[in-house]
Amino acid sequence: MPRILIVEDEDIIRSAVRKLLQHAGYEVADARSVEDADSHDPDQFDLIISDLRLPGAAGTELINRAPNTPVLIMTSYASLRSAVDSMKMGAVEYIAKPFDHDEMLAAVESILARKGSGDQAQEAADASGSGPEESDPGQIMFGHCDAMQKVFTLIRKVAPTETTVLIQGESGTGKELAARALHLLSPRASKPLISVNCAAIPESLIESELFGHEKGAFTGAVSARTGLIEAADGGSLFLDEIGELPAEAQARLLRVLQESEIRKVGSTQSRKVNVRMIAATHRNLKAMTRTGEFREDLYYRLNVMQIRIPPLRERQSDILGLARRFLKRQGERMNKPNLQFSPEAMRALERHRWPGNVRELENAIERATILCDGDVISPSLLDLDSDGGDEHIPETLVEGNNEQTTRDADSASDLSLEDYFQHFVLENQDRMSETELAQKLGISRKSLWERRQRLGIPRKKSGS
Incomplete structure (x- = not known):
C-alpha cells in the first residue's frame, strides 16, 4: 500500500485530502509544516503532497529534505508562477486550488504510476537493458465499449512517439485523462506534464504565462519569470481549450511547433525547448479556421494525430x-x-x-x-429530469429565443448545460452587468462568480 505524507497548515484542507486518500486505499500521514514533517522521516514515503506556502520553510524545502520521494505541490491559481518555479526546483507536479477529488486522485495515481514505471525501468535495465513495461490506458480511463477500445488502441500506438496530438470531445468526456494517459505511456513519463486551461488565463496574461517574460517587459514585471512551456521542457504540455487562444499567442505557439524554440516576452533571444504538445478542444477548429478565429497553419500543425473521445450517449x-x-x-x-x-x-x-x-x-x-x-x-x-434546482438555464437560452443565441439553435442538442452557460455569458457580458447576467440565468451573483471560476470565464467588465 503506497504511503503518502500531506503537509498543509490549513486544518480543513489537510483533513479533506487525508480522508480522500484514505478512502482511495492509501496509507496517509499528515503534518502542519516542513519542521513537523521532519518528525515523520519524509524520505520514507512514496509521495509527499505539500502546500507551497507554509509557516516557516516553504513546501519546496521538502524537495531537498526528501530527495528520493516525489513532491506534489498544491497552490492557488494566483501563485501559479511560483508553482512553475517549484517544478524547476524538482517538484514532480503541481495542482491548483480549488481542486476536485478526481483531479487530486488522478494526479496521485499518475505520479505513483510514474514512480513505479521508473523503478521497473531501472530493474529491467539492470537485468536485460530493456525499457519499462507499458501500462494500459484502461487503468487511467474507463471504457469497455468498442468506441473507447478504439481510443485506447490509438493512445497505445501514438503515446511512444513524439507526434503532436489533438484531442477532441465534448465537455466532461475526459480529455485531460486521455492527455495523462498519452504522457504516462510515453518515454517522457518521468518528466513533468504541464496542464494549461487556455480559457482560464486572462488574454492580457496568456503570452507571459506560456512563454515567460523578462524583467521590465511590461508594467508589473519586476523580475524575469519562466513560462509554462519552458517548465515543460523534456516533458509534455497539455493545452486544454486550445480554441480560446488569442491570435498573437497562436502565432507564437506556431513557432514553438515549427522551430522548437521560445522567446520570452520582452526578450530578443530565443532558446530551444524539447516539449511534446498535446492539445484539446470541444470546439470545431476546422470551422474556426474558415471564420478566421483560428490559424489554419496552426490547426494543421496540431492536428497531426487526432483522438476523438466519444460522448457518453455513444x-x-x-x-x-x-x-x-x-x-x-x-x-x-x-x-x-x-x-x-x-x-x-x-x-x-x-x-x-x-x-x-x-x-x-x-x-x-x-x-x-x-x-x-x-x-x-x-x-x-x-434527479435526471431537472437542471439542479434554482440554478437553472432559462428556456430562452435553451430554445434559442434570445437573439444572441439564435444562430446556435440548430446545434443546441449537442451542447452541455455548461456550454450553454459559457456561450450566454461570453455573448452578453459586454452589454450586461453581473447582476443582469445572474438574473437572466436565474442564479445568484455568487453562483455566477463560482461558475466563472469553475469554467475559466474571465470577467471583461471590471466595473460591472
Whole structure:
C-alpha cells in the first residue's frame, strides 16, 4: 500500500485530502509544516503532497529534505508562477486550488504510476537493458465499449512517439485523462506534464504565462519569470481549450511547433525547448479556421494525430459500469459502502442522454449518495429530469429565443448545460452587468462568480 505524507497548515484542507486518500486505499500521514514533517522521516514515503506556502520553510524545502520521494505541490491559481518555479526546483507536479477529488486522485495515481514505471525501468535495465513495461490506458480511463477500445488502441500506438496530438470531445468526456494517459505511456513519463486551461488565463496574461517574460517587459514585471512551456521542457504540455487562444499567442505557439524554440516576452533571444504538445478542444477548429478565429497553419500543425473521445450517449454499454464505479467511490467516501441502484434507477441511467457526459454522471451519483437514507438509489434521487434546482438555464437560452443565441439553435442538442452557460455569458457580458447576467440565468451573483471560476470565464467588465 503506497504511503503518502500531506503537509498543509490549513486544518480543513489537510483533513479533506487525508480522508480522500484514505478512502482511495492509501496509507496517509499528515503534518502542519516542513519542521513537523521532519518528525515523520519524509524520505520514507512514496509521495509527499505539500502546500507551497507554509509557516516557516516553504513546501519546496521538502524537495531537498526528501530527495528520493516525489513532491506534489498544491497552490492557488494566483501563485501559479511560483508553482512553475517549484517544478524547476524538482517538484514532480503541481495542482491548483480549488481542486476536485478526481483531479487530486488522478494526479496521485499518475505520479505513483510514474514512480513505479521508473523503478521497473531501472530493474529491467539492470537485468536485460530493456525499457519499462507499458501500462494500459484502461487503468487511467474507463471504457469497455468498442468506441473507447478504439481510443485506447490509438493512445497505445501514438503515446511512444513524439507526434503532436489533438484531442477532441465534448465537455466532461475526459480529455485531460486521455492527455495523462498519452504522457504516462510515453518515454517522457518521468518528466513533468504541464496542464494549461487556455480559457482560464486572462488574454492580457496568456503570452507571459506560456512563454515567460523578462524583467521590465511590461508594467508589473519586476523580475524575469519562466513560462509554462519552458517548465515543460523534456516533458509534455497539455493545452486544454486550445480554441480560446488569442491570435498573437497562436502565432507564437506556431513557432514553438515549427522551430522548437521560445522567446520570452520582452526578450530578443530565443532558446530551444524539447516539449511534446498535446492539445484539446470541444470546439470545431476546422470551422474556426474558415471564420478566421483560428490559424489554419496552426490547426494543421496540431492536428497531426487526432483522438476523438466519444460522448457518453455513444457509450451506452459503459454507462452502468461507470455509474457503479462512481457509486463505489462515493459510498466509500461517505461511509455508505453497501449502496446499490434499484432496477428502475439503472433503467433511468441508461435512458438519459447525458449532455454533460461523464462529469454529469458523476455529479448525479454524488448527489444521490448524499441524499440516500438507505442502501438503494432510486430514480428520484438521481434527479435526471431537472437542471439542479434554482440554478437553472432559462428556456430562452435553451430554445434559442434570445437573439444572441439564435444562430446556435440548430446545434443546441449537442451542447452541455455548461456550454450553454459559457456561450450566454461570453455573448452578453459586454452589454450586461453581473447582476443582469445572474438574473437572466436565474442564479445568484455568487453562483455566477463560482461558475466563472469553475469554467475559466474571465470577467471583461471590471466595473460591472
